[in-house]
Amino acid sequence: LTVREVIVETDDARSIVSDIAESSAEAFAYRPGQFLTLRVVLPGGDAVARCYSLSSTPGPDAAPKITVKRIAGGAASGWLCESLEAGAQLDVLPPTGIFTVRDTSRDLLLFAGGSGITPVMSILRDALRNGTNRVILAYANRDERSVIFAEELKHLAREFHDRLLTVHLLESVQGLPSAALLSGIARMADLDASTAFVWGPGPFMDAVERVLRGAGMPRGHIVVGRVV
Numbered sequence: 001l002t003v004r005e006v007i008v009e010t011d012d013a014r015s016i017v018s019d020i021a022e023s024s025a026e027a028f029a030y031r032p033g034q035f036l037t038l039r040v041v042l043p044g045g046d047a048v049a050r051c052y053s054l055s056s057t058p059g060p061d062a063a064p065k066i067t068v069k070r071i072a073g074g075a076a077s078g079w080l081c082e083s084l085e086a087g088a089q090l091d092v093l094p095p096t097g098i099f100t101v102r103d104t105s106r107d108l109l110l111f112a113g114g115s116g117i118t119p120v121m122s123i124l125r126d127a128l129r130n131g132t133n134r135v136i137l138a139y140a141n142r143d144e145r146s147v148i149f150a151e152e153l154k155h156l157a158r159e160f161h162d163r164l165l166t167v168h169l170l171e172s173v174q175g176l177p178s179a180a181l182l183s184g185i186a187r188m189a190d191l192d193a194s195t196a197f198v199w200g201p202g203p204f205m206d207a208v209e210r211v212l213r214g215a216g217m218p219r220g221h222i223v224v225g226r227v228v
Contacts, residue, residue, distance in 0.1 A: 003088045004063060009148045012070040013115065014081045015055060017063050018090065028064060030095035032057055032122040033197070033225075036066055039091035040076040043083075050076045053119035053199075054095060055149075057126045064095075067148065069115035099199065099225040101126075106221075107133045109189045111182075111208045113140040113200020117148050119225065120199055128160045136165045136194075138185045140204060143172040177204065182211040191217045199225040 001018035009015055020028050035053040042048065056065035070081040099119050101108070108127055112120040117139055127135050141147050147168065157166050167185055169177050196217060198208045205224050212222050 001064075001090045001092050003084060003086050003090060005086055006084055007065075009067060010146060012081065013067060013148050014070075014084070015065050015067045016080065016084065016090075017056075017065045018092075019063060027094045030054055030058060030064065031100045032126040033099040033101065033119045034095040034097040035099075035119065036064070036095055037093040038066075038076075038080075040079060042075050042079055048076050053097075053099075053122070055118045055121050057122050057129070060125065060129055067115065067118045067121075069148070099197065099223060101195070101197075103195065104131050105133065107190060107194040108135045109186065109191075109194045109196040109212075110135065110137045111140075111185075111196065111198045111200070111204075112137070113204035114142075114146070115148065116200030116204075116225070118199075120197060121149055121152075123197060124164075125156070128156060128164060132163075134163050134165075134189075135160075136167070136185070136189050138167045138169060138177075138182070140169040140177050140200065141171070143170055177207065179207060179211055182208055183215065186211055186215050186217075191215055191221075194221065196222045197225070198222065 004019045005017040007015040035051045037049055037051050040048050040050055052066040052068055054064055055067040068077050068080045071077045101123055110120050124135055153166055157164055196212055198205050209224055
């Protein structure tokens with residue numbers, strides 16, 4: 001793929017928009033929530049494979065977009081965030097992944113932590129644009145400056161004020177998300193009519209899953225991912 005644009009999202013997160021040749025369009029068709037595997041050639045010549053979720057949404061977005069958050073000591077994420085420029089070539093495997101919506105008639109209860117917003121954003125935008133269901137998003141970050149897609153989330157909240165409820169959980173304000181806080185958010189949804197999607201750091205996902213299971217949500221209605 002050829003990089004069309006590198007977008008600065010936050011101090012440590014970049015979105016990478018790529019062009020796809022017409023001959024590869026079918027192979028790179030994707031569903032909201034899936035990811036791409038990149039072969040990243042590092043300075044010095046070593047190559048590593050890394051998976052990054054698609055933050056774009058099929059339909060509204062003509063070109064696929066992944067969002068990468070720089071990880072402390074992460075050679076691949078560091079190079080992608082600091083050195084990648086428009087015009088560069090990326091070796092990429094076709095999209096894959098099962099963190100996807102199967103029943104579009106159900107409401108969505110979305111929990112994201114940090115860069116876990118990436119696939120969740122793709123799912124959220126698709127549901128709002130193409131469905132009529134209710135969407136609740138709980139998004140945890142260190143502070144306001146860490147919120148990826150902050151402006152777009154504000155815009156969507158205004159545009160879909162009758163269907164989208166966004167709750168920001170900021171460690172700088174509320175501390176780490178407590179079971180009581182997560183439970184309160186879960187009670188905002190009709191758990192019998194909702195599917196939960198959870199993506200973020202391991203302890204965050206474990207805490208959310210415990211709360212949802214404790215509230216009586218069936219395991220089959222809870223989809224848990226892993227940050228990449």
